[in-house]
Amino acid sequence: MxxxxxxxxxxxxxxxxxxxxxxxxxxxxxxxxxxxxxxxxxxxxxxxxxxxxxxxxxxxxxxxxxxxxxxxxxxxxxxxxxxxxxxxxxxxxxxxxxxxxxxxxxxxxxxxxxxxxxxxxxxxxxxxxxxxxxxxDCKSNGDxxxxxxxxxxxxxxxxxxxxxxxxxxxxxxxxxxxxxxxxxxxxxxxxxxxxxxxxxxxxxxxxxIKVSRSVIRTGDDCVSIGQGATNVTINQVVCGPGHGISVGSLGRLPNEMDVRGLIVKNCTLQGTTNGIRIKTFGGSGPSVAAGMLFSDVVVENVLNPIIIDQNYGGSSSKPSQVKITDVIYDNIRGTTNSPVAINLMCSSSVPCKNVHFANINLKYIGNNVLSSTCANAQVISSGVQNPRPCL
Known part of the structure; x- marks a missing residue:
């Protein structure tokens, strides 16, 4: 080189x-x-x-x-x-x-x-x-x-x-x-x-930490939130292409610090593989990801507008021990190229709690009926709901 x-x-x-x-x-x-x-x-x-x-x-x-x-x-x-x-x-x-x-x-x-x-x-x-x-070589080498x-x-x-x-x-x-x-x-x-x-x-x-008024077009996450991040605000960010805005990956290392207090608002995601994502590794040690608000987010032709994946990478047979709680999705709107717009795959050991959907209005670019799927998640909904929430 x-x-x-x-x-x-x-x-x-x-x-x-x-x-x-x-x-x-x-x-x-x-x-x-x-x-x-x-x-x-x-x-x-x-x-x-x-x-x-x-x-x-x-x-x-x-x-x-x-x-x-x-x-x-x-x-x-x-x-x-x-x-x-x-x-x-x-x-x-x-x-x-x-x-x-x-x-x-x-x-x-x-x-x-x-x-x-x-x-x-x-x-x-x-x-x-x-x-x-x-x-x-990170795709083939976990270390x-x-x-x-x-x-x-x-x-x-x-x-x-x-x-x-x-x-x-x-x-x-x-x-x-x-x-x-x-x-x-x-x-x-x-x-x-x-x-x-x-x-x-x-x-x-x-x-x-405050991130605002920026345009981010990369091959990975526009903004990623790792362990120990607290009181983070992401405002007026245009994102895409890339993997969207992500919390995680969490739980890869032992004794990770909690994530608390995240606000994502007034953001636009264009052509990303994910919109708003929370991801944790299966088999992780115990920690908490809590107090997160995603508000007034526009998605345009996004594959996974709202996703929680607590067995990220699918490499572990053991459930994640990262406890996800008190998450609000408010006024999330736009288009998706996937028939599953909301996908909550939470841990069987520490299910997601108090996940609130308010005024979700997503449309599918295609002929299938838009849907949502949930596993091990306590979901609350209010206002407009498209797709219908999985309760």
């Missing part, structure tokens, strides 16, 4: 440092684009981050100008000293080195223990995943190692990422873990429909 670039133009990563008096200085770190495939770029970026992170003043900004910058794995480590958030402004294109052996962790561009961060600028984060997807996420937040607090374009991540486009109060909005995330495990955003072990 690997690529060689023939160009050798010189650009600069700028550090803009502003004092409390409002005076600002810009420091340019020259970087040469050449055959080193990111080695010099990485040094320049780390120098820029170190200066901004340790600047004592109200504003510190790392600015990536227009141009293409090829970089390898970088870790922007905190905590930082500024009195206000560090601003990481990307106007150009950050492009990943296409060599999976060059990455040691879960992320390509990682921010760790940063308290106060704004990532913006209208630029592009290009993971060049098309060069490495062939090495993803596979995921390729690195384009942007990985670890222990990040009070952060905002907005106005960026993500394309062709090697793995997840964005992974948020062990973090608090992160807002992601006005993002465009794109990868081919057959790209493997290219979730738009994956959220785990994090509290108070």
């Amino acid at each position: 690997g690529m060689a670039r023939k160009s050798s133009t010189i650009a600069a990563v700028l550090i803009i440092l502003c004092s409390a008096l409002g005076c600002c200085n810009a420091v340019g770190l020259p970087v040469r684009r050449g055959r080193d495939l990111g080695a010099v770029f990485n040094v320049a970026f780390m120098q820029a981050w170190h200066a901004a992170c340790n600047f004592i003043g109200p504003r510190a900004r790392v600015f990536v100008p227009v141009g293409i910058f090829t970089i390898g794995e970088v870790l922007f480590q905190g905590p930082c000293k500024p009195l206000s958030p560090v601003i990481f402004q990307v106007a150009g294109t950050l492009q990943a080195v296409s060599d999976v052996s060059a990455y040691s962790g879960q992320g390509w561009i990682s921010f760790n223990s940063v308290y106060g961060l704004i990532i913006t600028g209208g630029g592009t984060i290009d993971g060049q995943g098309q060069n490495v997807w062939q090495y993803n 596979c190692v995921h390729l690195p996420a384009s942007v990985h937040f670890i222990d990040v607090k009070n952060a905002k990422i907005k106005g960026l374009n993500f394309v062709n991540a090697m793995g997840f486009h964005m992974h948020i873990s062990d973090s608090y109060l992160v807002r992601a909005h006005s993002l465009t995330i794109t990868a081919p429909p057959d790209s493997p495990n290219t979730d738009g955003l994956h959220i785990s072990k994090s509290n108070t």
